[in-house]
């Protein structure tokens with residue numbers, strides 16, 4: 512059955528990082544999800560930017576869908592009070608459940624885990640396996656080195672120029688929200 516609301520998958524750090532702007536942006540985006548009536552799909556943890564986003568989304572009344580592997584329930588402080596919680600057996604299963612339940616993907620600042628998640632969605636798009644919009648929230652230029660790397664890969668002939676078109680970059684939460692509004696119709 513078709514969902515009557517839109518779901519936004521948020522990949523982001525299990526840490527807060529050193530720049531307080533990232534926590535503030537995560538909180539603002541969590542609240543924006545509720546205002547827009549979008550469901551948050553995320554990694555279910557209560558730590559780092561993940562926790563910030565979800566607490567703000569939940570406090571503002573958003574529907575929250577968390578997906579976490581059993582072995583990370585303690586480490587990432589898996590939340591039990593979400594609208595829906597799915598506990599998976601593996602990391603791969605986690606990413607799959609998050610992906611199939613989403614209409615758009617947003618990557619906030621994060622570490623290796625967030626990069627893994629970003630590149631999986633990007634490479635699946637490159638292979639034509641999906642057409643979901645993919646956004647990077649580039650708060651304070653956090654992802655600018657990643658964007659430079661993608662340009663380098665294209666310039667060196669290891670990817671088609673179209674690769675960059677699969678990534679939408681927003682410098683602020685209002686710009687991200689506006690981009691999602693356009694993308695989700």
Ligand code: AMP
Pocket residue numbers: 523524525526554556583587602603605606621622623624625626627
């Ligand atoms: P990080 O950006 O490194 O702080 O990680 C963000 C989130 O990604 C954490 O919840 C990690 O558990 C998760 N993560 C890391 N690697 C993977 C993976 N291969 N599949 C699914 N989730 C992952």
